[in-house]
Structures are given as C-alpha cells and as structure tokens.
Amino acid sequence: MSYISHLECSKCGKVFDADKVQNVCSDCGKPLMVRYDLDSARDAITKSMLVGREASMWRYFEILPVRDRRNIVTLGEGWTPLTPVPRLGEEVGVPRLWVKDEGIIPTGSFKARGLSAAISRARELGVRRVAIPSAGNAAGAIAAYGARAGMEVHVFMPEDVPRVNIVECEIAGAEVTLVKGLITDAGRLVAEREREMGWFNVSTLREPYRVEGKKTMGIEVAEQMGWTLPDVIIYPTGGGTGIIGMWKAFDELERLGWIGSERPRMISVQSEGCAPIPKAFSEGKEESEYWEGAKTIADGLRVPKALGDFLILKAVRESGGTALAVSDSEILDSVKLIARMEGIFACPEGAATYAALRKLFEDGKVYRDERVVLFNTGSGLKYIHLF
Numbered sequence: 001m002s003y004i005s006h007l008e009c010s011k012c013g014k015v016f017d018a019d020k021v022q023n024v025c026s027d028c029g030k031p032l033m034v035r036y037d038l039d040s041a042r043d044a045i046t047k048s049m050l051v052g053r054e055a056s057m058w059r060y061f062e063i064l065p066v067r068d069r070r071n072i073v074t075l076g077e078g079w080t081p082l083t084p085v086p087r088l089g090e091e092v093g094v095p096r097l098w099v100k101d102e103g104i105i106p107t108g109s110f111k112a113r114g115l116s117a118a119i120s121r122a123r124e125l126g127v128r129r130v131a132i133p134s135a136g137n138a139a140g141a142i143a144a145y146g147a148r149a150g151m152e153v154h155v156f157m158p159e160d161v162p163r164v165n166i167v168e169c170e171i172a173g174a175e176v177t178l179v180k181g182l183i184t185d186a187g188r189l190v191a192e193r194e195r196e197m198g199w200f201n202v203s204t205l206r207e208p209y210r211v212e213g214k215k216t217m218g219i220e221v222a223e224q225m226g227w228t229l230p231d232v233i234i235y236p237t238g239g240g241t242g243i244i245g246m247w248k249a250f251d252e253l254e255r256l257g258w259i260g261s262e263r264p265r266m267i268s269v270q271s272e273g274c275a276p277i278p279k280a281f282s283e284g285k286e287e288s289e290y291w292e293g294a295k296t297i298a299d300g301l302r303v304p305k306a307l308g309d310f311l312i313l314k315a316v317r318e319s320g321g322t323a324l325a326v327s328d329s330e331i332l333d334s335v336k337l338i339a340r341m342e343g344i345f346a347c348p349e350g351a352a353t354y355a356a357l358r359k360l361f362e363d364g365k366v367y368r369d370e371r372v373v374l375f376n377t378g379s380g381l382k383y384i385h386l387f
C-alpha cells in the first residue's frame with residue numbers, strides 16, 4: 001500500500017486533501033508537496049523487502065502516491081543503470097565518476113518518471129483530459145502515458161521544438177499545438193484554457209505528482225550505492241522537479257531509517273543562454289528573475305522562470321552545493337567526448353553536467369577523491385538535428 005497522507009504547500013505549509021484533484025496552493029499559488037505517514041511506513045517496510053521487486057521506479061510504491069496499484073500506468077520506467085565511467089572521470093580528474101543513465105528510459109527521457117506518476121494518480125482521481133506546456137520531452141511522455149491510460153491529451157510546445165517531439169506526440173494520438181515563444185508562453189495558454197476545456201493542468205510543479213516520480217532517481221542512486229549517497233550530484237536544471245524531488249527523497253529515506261543524515265552537494269547546471277538559477281544563486285536571491293531571450297540547444301534547460309525556483313535554490317544551498325552555467329559549445333564537446341570515451345550518447349542537457357564538472361574541478365569545488373554522479377536525463381537519439 002501507499003503511505004500517502006496529505007498534500008502540503010511548499011511555501012506556507014497549508015494542508016490539502018490528497019484524494020481530491022489539486023494544482024497549486026489556493027492561498028499563495030506555490031507548489032504542493034506530497035506527504036506520507038513515514039512513521040507507520042518505517043515500522044512496516046524494510047530495505048530488504050525491495051530485493052526481488054520489479055526493476056522499475058514502482059518498486060518503491062509505499063512512498064509513491066498511488067493508492068490502488070491497479071491504477072499504475074507504467075511502461076517500465078526507472079531502475080536505470082548507474083554506470084561507472086572511470087575513463088571519462090580520469091579525463092577530468094575525478095575517477096570515481098558515475099552516469100545515472102536516463103537515456104534508456106521509455107520515451108527517451110526521464111520525463112517518463114514524472115508523467116508515469118502524474119498520469120497514474122490522475123487516473124486514480126478520475127481525470128479524463130490532461131494538458132501540458134512542454135519544451136518537448138514532457139509532451140512525448142504525457143502523450144505515451146496518457147494514451148496508455150485512455151485519456152485525452154493536449155500538448156503545447158514552442159514552435160521551434162525539434163520534429164521528433166511533434167512526431168512522438170502525434171503518433172500517440174495527442175493533440176499538438178505549437179506556440180510562438182517559449183515554454184512559459186505555452187504555459188500561459190494552457191492556464192487560460194484549462195477551466196473552459198475541462199483539462200487537468202499537468203505543468204511542472206502545478207500538480208503535485210510529477211515530483212514524486214522524479215524523486216525515485218534519488219532513491220535509486222541510494223539503493224544502487226548500497227544505501228549510501230555520493231559526495232556530489234550534478235543535475236541539469238530546467239523546471240527543477242528532479243533536484244527538488246531528489247532532495248525530498250533523501251529526507252524521506254532518512255525518516256525511514258534507510259540512510260543517515262549525510263547528503264550530497266547538489267549542483268544545478270544550466271546553459272549560459274538561459275541561466276536564471278545560477279544568476280539568482282550568485283546574487284544570494286531566494287527566487288530567480290525571468291530570463292529574457294532564453295536560447296540554448298538544450299531544450300530541457302530553456303525555462304526562463306521556474307515556479308519552483310525557490311525550492312531549487314533552497315536545496316542547492318542547504319546541501320552546500322552550487323549553481324553554474326556552461327556554454328552550448330562546451331555542451332556539444334561534452335556530448336562527443338562522453339560518447340567516444342564511454343559509449344553513452346547523452347542528450348545535451350545530460351552532457352552539460354560533464355562540462356560543469358570540468359569547471360568545478362578546475363575551480364577547486366570538487367576534489368579528486370570524491371564520488372560524483374552525473375545525470376544524463378535523456379537519449380542523444382532525440383537530438384540528432386544538432387549533429
């Protein structure tokens with residue numbers, strides 16, 4: 001069973017009923033987080049119970065939000081390899097290096113985790129029609145999971161989105177609308193139409209469950225490292241669900257008694273062409289400002305203003321981590337190097353983490369003996385238009 005208990009506003013703490021369809025906090029407009037009865041879960045479940053469970057993120061169903069397992073909409077997402085890449089690590093001065101490789105996941109990006117969780121829970125709560133603004137990969141994922149759940153799916157993407165993202169949506173029967181502008185403009189369109197059209201808005205952090213799917217990346221890293229955590233996690237940040245979710249997961253794991261109080265330094269990477277988080281971080285701000293003229297080949301990082309920016313910045317600061325930007329040319333060089341040295345064809349977002357590691361090592365912010373995990377968040381095969 002799931003130990004889900006309620007939803008709680010991430011800013012003001014207001015409590016909401018988890019068994020009703022919810023978007024953001026009705027008082028302050030900030031994201032809602034899922035809370036679990038972890039004291040009961042701690043008495044009932046142990047790490048050893050995981051042995052032999054399914055090789056997907058749903059192996060952690062007790063701390064995922066679906067009450068009836070028959071509502072789970074899955075394509076086998078998660079439990080991706082944590083691949084040691086010592087040659088690549090040696091190249092940059094950090095030999096104890098791993099890639100958490102989300103490139104092999106259904107729909108070709110880790111958006112599958114978030115949308116599997118969100119669509120499963122939406123089905124459980126009786127939702128029939130969903131809509132999403134997306135830079136590309138979230139649209140492909142919601143199209144796939146929505147199709148499997150028999151839902152009506154509406155996706156809104158920037159008009160310059162790669163063709164692969166349009167095709168993957170249309171092939172799964174989603175209705176595609178191309179929007180002049182960026183993901184934030186697409187988001188505005190969905191928000192304007194949702195009430196009238198009866199759509200459930202599944203935008204990043206405008207519903208509580210995508211974060212729950214993404215948090216399983218952190219649980220998997222812990223389990224794959226024998227219930228320890230690395231010294232450093234480097235994560236390519238767009239809307240921030242992954243970094244926020246993993247940070248949440250570590251607290252939940254500690255409450256379950258599965259890990260101790262140690263935490264990795266969380267490093268948020270963006271592209272120089274759209275870097276609101278590093279900017280806010282270096283200026284000591286709690287929230288980011290809208291980034292004008294956002295432009296980068298790493299589509300998943302082209303988010304000029306994230307609803308959960310304050311949560312990203314909080315996780316980075318609490319962890320003793322940092323936020324930095326790398327250039328598109330550094331990203332492309334990294335894609336090629338990772339492929340040539342380790343055989344992993346990373347997406348540009350994922351390759352950005354390697355470019356960031358190089359800078360961090362040179363600046364004395366990551367050390368030779370540390371254990372570092374890079375997140376490759378998708379497959380390079382979705383980005384062949386760049387080569």
Ligand SMILES: *Cc1c(COP(=O)(O)O)cnc(C)c1O
Binds near residue numbers: 110347378
């Ligand atoms: C969406 C996306 C990101 C950013 O993910 P967040 O968790 O929302 O910050 C990174 N990489 C890829 C490939 C993406 O599709």
Ligand SMILES: [Zn+2]
Binds near residue numbers: 013
């Ligand atoms: Zn609130």
